[in-house]
Amino acid sequence: MAIVNPDFIQDIREFGADDLSACFNCGNCTATCSLSDQYNSFPRKMIRYSILGLEDEIQASVDPWLCYYCGDCSSSCPRQADPGNLMMAVRRYLVASYDWTGLSKKLYTSKVWEIGVIGFISLAVLFLFIFFHGAMPTELTSQGGVQLNTFAPSRIIELVDWSVAGFLSFFLLSNILNMYFKIVRTRKDLKIPFKLYLTEFYQLIVHFLTQRNFSKCDTEKVSFMTKVRNGNYTYWLIHFLLMSSYVILFTMIVGFLGWFQTDIVHPWYFPQRILGYYSTIGLLIGIIYFSALRFKRENEKSKKSHFTDWTFLLLLFLTATTGILVHFFRVNGMPMATYYTYVVHLMVLFPMLIVEVPFSKWSHLAYRPYAIYFSNLINKASELAVVKKSKS
Numbered sequence: 001m002a003i004v005n006p007d008f009i010q011d012i013r014e015f016g017a018d019d020l021s022a023c024f025n026c027g028n029c030t031a032t033c034s035l036s037d038q039y040n041s042f043p044r045k046m047i048r049y050s051i052l053g054l055e056d057e058i059q060a061s062v063d064p065w066l067c068y069y070c071g072d073c074s075s076s077c078p079r080q081a082d083p084g085n086l087m088m089a090v091r092r093y094l095v096a097s098y099d100w101t102g103l104s105k106k107l108y109t110s111k112v113w114e115i116g117v118i119g120f121i122s123l124a125v126l127f128l129f130i131f132f133h134g135a136m137p138t139e140l141t142s143q144g145g146v147q148l149n150t151f152a153p154s155r156i157i158e159l160v161d162w163s164v165a166g167f168l169s170f171f172l173l174s175n176i177l178n179m180y181f182k183i184v185r186t187r188k189d190l191k192i193p194f195k196l197y198l199t200e201f202y203q204l205i206v207h208f209l210t211q212r213n214f215s216k217c218d219t220e221k222v223s224f225m226t227k228v229r230n231g232n233y234t235y236w237l238i239h240f241l242l243m244s245s246y247v248i249l250f251t252m253i254v255g256f257l258g259w260f261q262t263d264i265v266h267p268w269y270f271p272q273r274i275l276g277y278y279s280t281i282g283l284l285i286g287i288i289y290f291s292a293l294r295f296k297r298e299n300e301k302s303k304k305s306h307f308t309d310w311t312f313l314l315l316l317f318l319t320a321t322t323g324i325l326v327h328f329f330r331v332n333g334m335p336m337a338t339y340y341t342y343v344v345h346l347m348v349l350f351p352m353l354i355v356e357v358p359f360s361k362w363s364h365l366a367y368r369p370y371a372i373y374f375s376n377l378i379n380k381a382s383e384l385a386v387v388k389k390s391k392s
């Protein structure tokens with residue numbers, strides 16, 4: 001039996017939703033949404049669930065993850081109930097509901113927790129460096145580089161990276177498993193053939209790598225160039241740039257630090273420098289673009305910002321700029337500036353990874369493709385069940 005939470009409409013406001021009482025259930029928003037279809041109809045249904053406090057239904061739904069926040073529904077709402085913003089708030093709520101540790105809820109609903117946890121991890125990194133850093137040689141290597149690997153040996157930093165990667169993977173994957181149980185395993189009426197898990201798996205990979213539904217998130221049937229001018233493809237492109245930059249940097253730092261962090265100053269065309277430049281430029285473009293949208297608040301999707309949106313952008317900005325400074329000081333032979341900036345860089349990088357990847361904003365990158373995968377499993381299994389029934 002469904003559990004009703006009469007306070008849900010208040011609870012969801014802590015995650016950034018507006019007052020939903022203005023909604024009179026007209027359905028304009030669902031009719032406008034280009035991503036809503038016969039299988040997954042939203043956002044009106046999500047508003048009804050929220051008003052009625054049907055938490056089980058909300059947690060079992062993939063719909064919030066299929067919304068890419070174009071804001072068309074909010075523009076078309078005659079009551080200014082802002083359904084697009086509700087979908088965003090429900091995504092934050094879902095991240096918290098999948099997270100069995102409860103930390104995500106605290107981070108999303110309390111600035112004190114958000115700042116406290118980030119500050120705690122930063123200070124832990126600082127203390128580790130104060131007590132365990134290597135020598136700080138001021139002389140340069142024979143190639144004119146700074147001896148960063150003496151101050152912070154890449155073998156040790158790599159071990160720390162692997163431990164952090166294991167920690168992040170454990171929490172993120174266990175939360176995804178929780179999501180699977182809430183969405184797929186609650187469908188007791190449906191038997192999903194094992195073969196479907198395999199044949200639909202490519203959807204997960206494609207949507208993780210491309211996040212391509214971002215570009216479908218508009219109702220205008222116009223030319224590519226018009227879309228570019230309107231900012232529709234720009235949004236997808238910059239989101240892709242930001243995401244790919246992050247994934248490349250994460251892979252190089254966690255998987256190949258010994259190759260990436262060397263005391264040798266390679267020429268600019270070496271792969272580690274090209275990948276480093278691509279990622280840094282991609283991060284900066286993404287940060288500037290999304291921050292400008294949020295500051296200007298001109299379109300629906302960036303009108304309202306939750307405090308966690310700002311901490312995410314700030315951490316990302318500090319990670320990118322301190323990374324650039326470390327590189328600049330290192331290649332220009334400035335040892336002390338390199339060492340101190342490197343510590344500051346790790347003081348923002350580690351909280352950004354530990355807070356954002358499994359418990360906050362970055363987790364959306366994983367939850368969206370999984371939601372599409374789970375949605376396809378359910379929809380295809382339903383079709384198979386109908387065919388089987390019609391034959392019998």
Ligand code: SF4
Nearest residue numbers: 023024026027029077
């Ligand atoms: S949110 Fe607005 S458009 Fe959607 S059903 Fe409610 S009143 Fe209608």
Ligand code: SF4
Nearest residue numbers: 033067070071073084
């Ligand atoms: S924000 Fe866009 S994708 Fe999301 S529900 Fe509204 S119209 Fe659909």
